[in-house]
Amino acid sequence: MDQTLVVRNLSMTFGGQRALDDVSISIRRGEVHGLVGQNGCGKSTLIKILAGYHHPDPGGELEIDGRPVKLPVRTGSASELGLSFVHQDLGLLPSLTVVENFRAWTISTTSEWFIRWGQERKRTAEAFARFGVGIDPRARITDLPAVQRALVAIVRALDDLGEYTKNDDTRGGLLILDEPTVFLPRSDRDRLFDVVRKSVALGASVLFVSHDLDEALAVTDRVTVLRDGRVEGTVTSAETEKDQLVELIIGRRLEAFEASHRTHTAGESSHVSVADVCGGTIKNVSFALDEGEVLGLTGLVGSGFEELPYQMFGATPAVSGRMTIAGVDHDLAAMSPSAAINAGMALIPADRQGSAGVGSLLVRDNVMLQVIGQYRPYRLDRGRYLKDARGALHQYDVRPPEPMMDFQALSGGNQQKVVLAKWLQAGPKVLLVHEPTQGVDVGARLQVFETITRAAAEGMSVVCASSDYEQLAAICDRVLVFHDGQIMSTLVGDEITKDRITEQCYMSARTVKPDEDTRMRA
Amino acid sequence: MNQVSPGAAGEPLEPVERGPQPTKKGLNLGDYAERFALVGAWLVVIVVFSILAPNTFFNVRNFTTMFGTQTTLVMLALALLIPLTAGDYDLSVAATLTMSGMVVAVLNANHGVPIGVAIVVALALGALIGFINGFFVMVFDIDPFIVTLGTGTVILGLTLWISGSQTISGVSNWLSSWVVERRLFGISLEFYYGLLLCVLLWYIFDFTAVGRRILFVGRGTNVARLSGIRVGRVRWGCFIAAGIIAAAAGVLYTGTAGASDPTSGSTFLLPAFAAAFLGSTTITPGRFNPWGTFIAVYFLATGITGLAILGVQTWVQNVFYGGALVIAVSASQVVKKRHERAARL
Numbered sequence: 001m002d003q004t005l006v007v008r009n010l011s012m013t014f015g016g017q018r019a020l021d022d023v024s025i026s027i028r029r030g031e032v033h034g035l036v037g038q039n040g041c042g043k044s045t046l047i048k049i050l051a052g053y054h055h056p057d058p059g060g061e062l063e064i065d066g067r068p069v070k071l072p073v074r075t076g077s078a079s080e081l082g083l084s085f086v087h088q089d090l091g092l093l094p095s096l097t098v099v100e101n102f103r104a105w106t107i108s109t110t111s112e113w114f115i116r117w118g119q120e121r122k123r124t125a126e127a128f129a130r131f132g133v134g135i136d137p138r139a140r141i142t143d144l145p146a147v148q149r150a151l152v153a154i155v156r157a158l159d160d161l162g163e164y165t166k167n168d169d170t171r172g173g174l175l176i177l178d179e180p181t182v183f184l185p186r187s188d189r190d191r192l193f194d195v196v197r198k199s200v201a202l203g204a205s206v207l208f209v210s211h212d213l214d215e216a217l218a219v220t221d222r223v224t225v226l227r228d229g230r231v232e233g234t235v236t237s238a239e240t241e242k243d244q245l246v247e248l249i250i251g252r253r254l255e256a257f258e259a260s261h262r263t264h265t266a267g268e269s270s271h272v273s274v275a276d277v278c279g280g281t282i283k284n285v286s287f288a289l290d291e292g293e294v295l296g297l298t299g300l301v302g303s304g305f306e307e308l309p310y311q312m313f314g315a316t317p318a319v320s321g322r323m324t325i326a327g328v329d330h331d332l333a334a335m336s337p338s339a340a341i342n343a344g345m346a347l348i349p350a351d352r353q354g355s356a357g358v359g360s361l362l363v364r365d366n367v368m369l370q371v372i373g374q375y376r377p378y379r380l381d382r383g384r385y386l387k388d389a390r391g392a393l394h395q396y397d398v399r400p401p402e403p404m405m406d407f408q409a410l411s412g413g414n415q416q417k418v419v420l421a422k423w424l425q426a427g428p429k430v431l432l433v434h435e436p437t438q439g440v441d442v443g444a445r446l447q448v449f450e451t452i453t454r455a456a457a458e459g460m461s462v463v464c465a466s467s468d469y470e471q472l473a474a475i476c477d478r479v480l481v482f483h484d485g486q487i488m489s490t491l492v493g494d495e496i497t498k499d500r501i502t503e504q505c506y507m508s509a510r511t512v513k514p515d516e517d518t519r520m521r522a
Numbered sequence: 523m524n525q526v527s528p529g530a531a532g533e534p535l536e537p538v539e540r541g542p543q544p545t546k547k548g549l550n551l552g553d554y555a556e557r558f559a560l561v562g563a564w565l566v567v568i569v570v571f572s573i574l575a576p577n578t579f580f581n582v583r584n585f586t587t588m589f590g591t592q593t594t595l596v597m598l599a600l601a602l603l604i605p606l607t608a609g610d611y612d613l614s615v616a617a618t619l620t621m622s623g624m625v626v627a628v629l630n631a632n633h634g635v636p637i638g639v640a641i642v643v644a645l646a647l648g649a650l651i652g653f654i655n656g657f658f659v660m661v662f663d664i665d666p667f668i669v670t671l672g673t674g675t676v677i678l679g680l681t682l683w684i685s686g687s688q689t690i691s692g693v694s695n696w697l698s699s700w701v702v703e704r705r706l707f708g709i710s711l712e713f714y715y716g717l718l719l720c721v722l723l724w725y726i727f728d729f730t731a732v733g734r735r736i737l738f739v740g741r742g743t744n745v746a747r748l749s750g751i752r753v754g755r756v757r758w759g760c761f762i763a764a765g766i767i768a769a770a771a772g773v774l775y776t777g778t779a780g781a782s783d784p785t786s787g788s789t790f791l792l793p794a795f796a797a798a799f800l801g802s803t804t805i806t807p808g809r810f811n812p813w814g815t816f817i818a819v820y821f822l823a824t825g826i827t828g829l830a831i832l833g834v835q836t837w838v839q840n841v842f843y844g845g846a847l848v849i850a851v852s853a854s855q856v857v858k859k860r861h862e863r864a865a866r867l
Contacts, residue, residue, distance in 0.1 A: 315748055341750035349748060358742035360808070365734055369749050372731040 003066070004029045004082075004172045004205035010060035012045050012229075019045040020056070021229040029172045032196060032206040034216040034223035034237065037249055038502060039467055042229040043209055047178055049073065050083055065171050082164045082173040084157040086180045088301075092141050092153055099124045099137040102156050127159045130202075131195045147188035150180050151195060158199050165203065175199060176207045181215065182302030193219045211300040213242050213506055227251050246506050250499055272430055272461050277321030277332060280307040281485040289463065289478075294456045296472040296496075297465040299482030300505050306350075306465045309432035313340045313347040325430060341370075344429035348419055350438055352412065356419045359408030363398070364389040366407045367418050370426040396421040397447060413444025420451050431455055434465045449475050469501040481505055556857070560804035560814070564821040571828035578831045582708065590702065590710035592823045594619070594778065597771035598790050599797040599815045600719055601764045606798055606810045607727065608760040609740035610659070610666040614674035615768040615794065618651050620787030621681045622772030626697075627690035627782035637694040641773050648769025649762050651677065656758035666761075681784045691781035701777030712774050716816070719767065723812040736760060737809075793843045797822060800850035808857050822846055
């Protein structure tokens with residue numbers, strides 16, 4: 001009875017694509033087990049199978065605390081089975097108090113007519129005390145610092161497990177932490193790990209999903225690495241160096257390689273320069289780009305790289321920072337989308353249906369929105385307006401090139417072409433894109449690449465924030481790798497390959513902490 | 523709280539645009555039927571009542587009366603249409619109508635202010651009310667449903683105060699002369715004012731960049747904002763426009779009666795909503811549109827007039843308007859679902 005979770009020969013196929021391929025993992029009782037791998041390696045698929053969200057291919061087996069569990073897992077049965085999840089978003093209602101959040105599940109399923117709040121508060125306080133956490137159950141979630149919110153979510157999940165293990169020594173239960181730390185500063189994470197260790201001491205096991213390899217090695221007993229849906233290996237954390245883990249993750253040996261670490265500061269010759277941006281995760285970031293350059297911004301989840309395009313565009317204003325475009329200076333703290341457009345910028349956000357185009361309106365009106373002011377009002381319904389809309393659709397190869405249909409009726413790739421056409425028609429000087437090929441089919445993906453590189457060839461400066469390393473390698477002249485809201489390294493020229501970018505994303509932490517640095521080189 | 527705003531999250535109230543859909547032979551029959559279903563229903567209602575009451579319903583006088591007496595409602599519904607398109611509710615329009623009518627009466631009849639000046643003051647007041655609504659909605663970021671519910675009630679209270687809770691009569695004949703007494707093709711002039719406003723809004727919504735921007739603000743606030751549209755200003759402007767048009771409706775209302783009473787104007791609120799929503803199921807199904815609203819008002823008026831002629835009591839008005847609102851909203855939801863399904867295929 002020493003295995004809490006056993007997964008055997010689990011596979012999962014999405015439309016011909018193997019997301020998981022014959023995966024077997026076992027987690028010992030009282031163990032903190034790490035799960036790492038690149039985006040798309042199958043981590044989330046595995047977690048979602050455990051949560052009952054995905055139905056795996058037949059043939060896999062699952063055992064929890066020695067009891068076989070039928071696959072697919074029935075949704076909603078997780079807590080009966082001894083599984084408890086904490087996801088990245090924590091699943092807390094911010095406007096409610098700690099006790100309301102903590103007891104939400106119990107309260108909503110109880111058949112009592114009267115909630116004894118005093119008793120509920122006491123129970124909550126007891127649960128916190130058990131894990132050595134001091135949080136006032138009456139506090140509102142919004143008033144708590146981020147680390148305490150994460151603690152509330154974790155202790156709540158552990159408390160759920162408590163119900164399952166009650167009066168049964170054969171049961172341990174498994175806490176699944178799906179990157180709950182990405183948005184926390186490093187210094188605060190230790191408090192979470194204390195709680196994790198305490199829970200293990202009480203008999204639970206933990207599956208710890210993380211992008212941060214230092215963290216994974218520090219907090220876990222063993223780590224399993226997934227690559228392309230397969231288990232690449234399971235290593236004992238205490239005997240493993242970060243380099244070895246990175247090798248497993250990217251599937252080849254690390255070469256002797258020094259990132260260029262060039263720091264770009266605003267130079268007079270550059271077309272666009274951004275100086276000292278602060279806000280959100282971003283801390284004091286400066287960079288410059290030339291006319292016709294495609295600059296990639298990347299990093300792991302939580303590194304903050306994806307916030308920059310929105311800050312430059314004024315969509316989510318920065319706290320401070322300056323930006324110069326073609327000699328004109330702008331204050332980023334006072335930036336707004338309309339000012340950004342006047343300054344010659346365009347933003348193509350990742351959220352296509354919610355931020356880039358209106359699904360329930362015509363393709364014609366979506367594609368013409370930025371240039372509509374140039375048309376004579378009484379001709380708006382037909383004539384040149386419609387003809388130009390159709391022309392733009394043909395030019396960007398939107399299929400079908402039919403302006404009079406709803407935007408939402410197009411496929412993801414064609415929607416993205418419409419959005420590109422909408423902005424490029426207006427002739428911006430700076431194009432900001434965020435995950436431009438998310439939810440875009442392979443054919444359209446290449447067309448999006450072509451469109452972006454062609455725009456750059458015509459002199460546009462392009463900033464592409466993306467976690468798709470292959471895409472960055474395909475289109476970028478230079479890639480900035482972020483960590484903790486700062487630029488950790490810069491890749492140029494031949495250095496820009498998918499593997500190098502991946503490696504830099506995972507390794508970039510080494511330059512932050514000198515002590516780790518020495519450890520790495522040892 | 524956001525749930526009640528048609529723009530924020532009021533899914534059932536956010537219809538899907540139905541432009542002329544491309545097919546090999548132009549419009550297909552289903553789309554055509556959908557676009558003109560309400561017009562058809564209107565004709566059916568007319569035929570039915572004409573058979574049931576051949577003498578009293580089916581005569582020219584009845585029709586000219588029917589057309590000539592609905593302008594207040596037409597204008598109010600059109601006023602409502604503007605914020606609705608921008609995704610906002612304005613529940614204060616009926617109160618604005620009442621107050622504006624009362625201001626004209628009090629200034630002109632009690633204080634001897636020339637009627638022209640009184641009208642200008644009333645319209646300016648409408649603009650001010652819209653400005654105040656917009657101020658609270660934008661500056662404090664409050665749901666317009668709540669703001670306008672509050673301001674509407676305040677306005678009704680102020681109207682009772684300035685009128686001393688009395689009906690004020692003795693308004694200059696010049697006003698009634700230009701509103702009801704003068705006729706063109708047998709129909710009171712006010713009908714044409716409503717028609718003119720309808721044409722104006724149709725032009726703005728369908729043929730100008732401003733109209734398109736309002737539509738984008740209503741359908742996708744974030745898209746509009748990231749496209750450089752000053753969403754706050756647009757919504758604010760829509761409240762002001764609604765205030766001015768509601769005030770104009772109030773002037774006509776006072777003109778129709780030659781007097782103003784401090785309460786009856788608020789009964790227009792629900793019919794105006796019913797007409798706006800019913801109108802969004804026709805002409806451009808899935809979109810609030812002026813012609814649909816115009817037709818919806820006369821459809822509802824025809825039904826009520828017919829029933830009244832058949833001798834049904836006045837309670838039927840409430841049943842008719844209330845029922846129409848619920849059915850209209852349900853119908854627009856059905857339309858929306860159908861279009862979403864079609865879009866997925």
